[in-house]
Amino acid sequence: MGFAAKIKDFFGFTGPLPEGFFDDLGDLLVEGDLGPGLAMKLVDRLQALSKKEKITEPGPLRERFAKLLEDGLVVLDPDTLVEGESPALILLLGVNGTGKTTTAAKLAARYRSRGRNPILAAADTFRAGAVDQLKIHGQRLKIRVVAHRQGGDPAAVVYDAMEAALAGGGDLVIADTAGRMHTKTALVEELKKIDRVLETRLNRTETAPMARCIKWLVLDATTGRNALSQAEIFHGAVPLDGVILTKYDSGARGGVVFSLSAELKLPTVFLCNGEGYEHIRPFDPAAFAESFAGRN
Template identity: 40%
Template structure:
């Protein structure tokens, strides 16, 4: 009995700590959406234009985007005029509900059956966090009992191959590679060779993201995708677009590009720990409708979270 209580208590604490860590990871956005908005509205009797203006500014600061900001203010104003809303503190719950409505629609976690082959191609611009995310993901998959292999498709820099190898060693996943400057499609070809030979785990393919040759980059990625599909029909099963949240609206522009050109099927939003622009998740969700699979809240191996709309909204606003 006592033991059971302790076990339950431990589980509760683990869950609690997990949530608290997410909250602290999101602290910078939280500061705008909770601390600043609370300062603005709590105890305020009068809802007036000044309050609307200041609220608008805070929502824009958090990169919630013009649409969300406009719609929210519109709802608040019409409720005020219908005399349904008297106390400014109610604004927060209207905002929470709206956020949750949007985020729920993109809350579709990546589910991978154990023992089944699954190919993930990671794409995104340089420095967005692809390789790091691949390492963290590989770790999660390994921990949940999947076999994992990595493929070093960013052949542009030797350091990129080495970086993936370091992660591979760390998490216990073999790395398929060729020399620097090799054709990334050739690396993908080798990776699909492993699949054809019967590898029944998760294969994650890293790619380059240098931007100064945007057309070339897109063409190169298309070619990698083509080779994957040709060699192992049906793959890649997921094209994971890795976006740096600190770039705010820029992340949105990139997302549009990768969705249209490459057919990205899911998003990882990284570096949410380093930005007050975490509202960009809402914006990307509203404007793109691509599933948000994971969020990155730090550089550590455990700092990648499966995206959960309820947990996320609560970590930002409660």
């Protein structure tokens, strides 16, 4: 049985709370990728609430629990961030295979449908085939892809894509980056360089609007607590604006989202639940907390 079904079962009975209810809840939350520290804290709070308010039935307790979860989430509306800038620049970061390239294409499709004119930047110049992979998405979606050769400088690709945007070719640059297991220094250097080249470009044309660089970390929901360690490393190296959780398909646990908020103050901005371009949606804190808490 998957986590979602288990938590539904857990709260899905009537009558008084059985002995060991709160301990069992703690164990279950750890299974849902919440992390032992946070699980314990939440269970303690819930137990205190149930005493104070004399809640003895699982139904109302489940609702309180969902609210506790929701209250702990750092919230950020990605659309306000992206649509408040022109041109806006999004850098997608993450380790190998988390879904950066697919997500870049999904975001491009999504923001185009919201009236933006996106350009994809193939800043993964590291992996063989990465540029072609993004180009295929570009062809399918009829969205421009700015690319150099494999082995080229990622910062130069982003620079060219921003040039194209500033020249009137678009108002949103979405940059796919390489999925190596970045060492801290390599990552910082790569991003600093991107910042530097953009600054040079922006100084040259005083009328050019300031490009804000939005840095989103792409995390694979199926990697569980490992995703939190990745976020710690990346966020420690370059301050991130948020997280995109991919592969949150049926059966996913997703408790790591609460740890990202509690431990790193990082908001989750999108959830992806499939390989199609439409399989992306803005993160909805209330709905996510309700579903994690096993709403029927």
